[in-house]
Amino acid sequence: MNTTKQLAQHFSDVHFGGNWTFVNLKDSLADVTWQEATTKLHDFNTIATLLFHINYYVNPVLKVLQGEPLIASDKYSFDCPPITSNEDWQKLVQKVLDEAELFAQKIEKLDELKLYDVFSEEKYGNYFRNLLGIIEHSHYHLGQITLMKKMLRQKG
Secondary structure, eight states, X not given: OOHHHHHHHHHHHXXXXXXXXXXXXXXXXXXXOHHHHTOOOTTOOOHHHHHHHHHHHHHHHHHHHTTOOOOOOGGXXXXXXXXXXXXXXXXXXXXXXXXXXXXXXXXXXXXXXXXXXXXXXXXXXXXXXXXXXXXXXXXXXHHHHHHHHHHHHXXX
């Protein structure tokens, strides 16, 4: 399996299952209510905010993979839109999963040599660094989501 296929699989695994941690976003979020997703504990981000934050970086990189320019700013990466109903929550979850599926497909179709090209601007490094970084970032925040879910359920 070439590197782009491995990166695509690893990204897909963190979202849909199959990774060696046996934890993924889809299964972890399947039974989270919108109330749980928006409950603030201590000074932690909510589950909804963390999910939005994960996807905040996937979305603009997906657009780059689709041939568009990189348009994103870290200062907006935690600006989750209000979640005031189950419908709002399910729309966010579905958006994240839909874009993750498309993202994995785009990575898999990349020419392996593209991984070493400059990503958008020199300061961002190459495609490989950015794709691997998004996978690491997703795993990191998935861990936070998993802990938040446990803490919320032990609270009651």
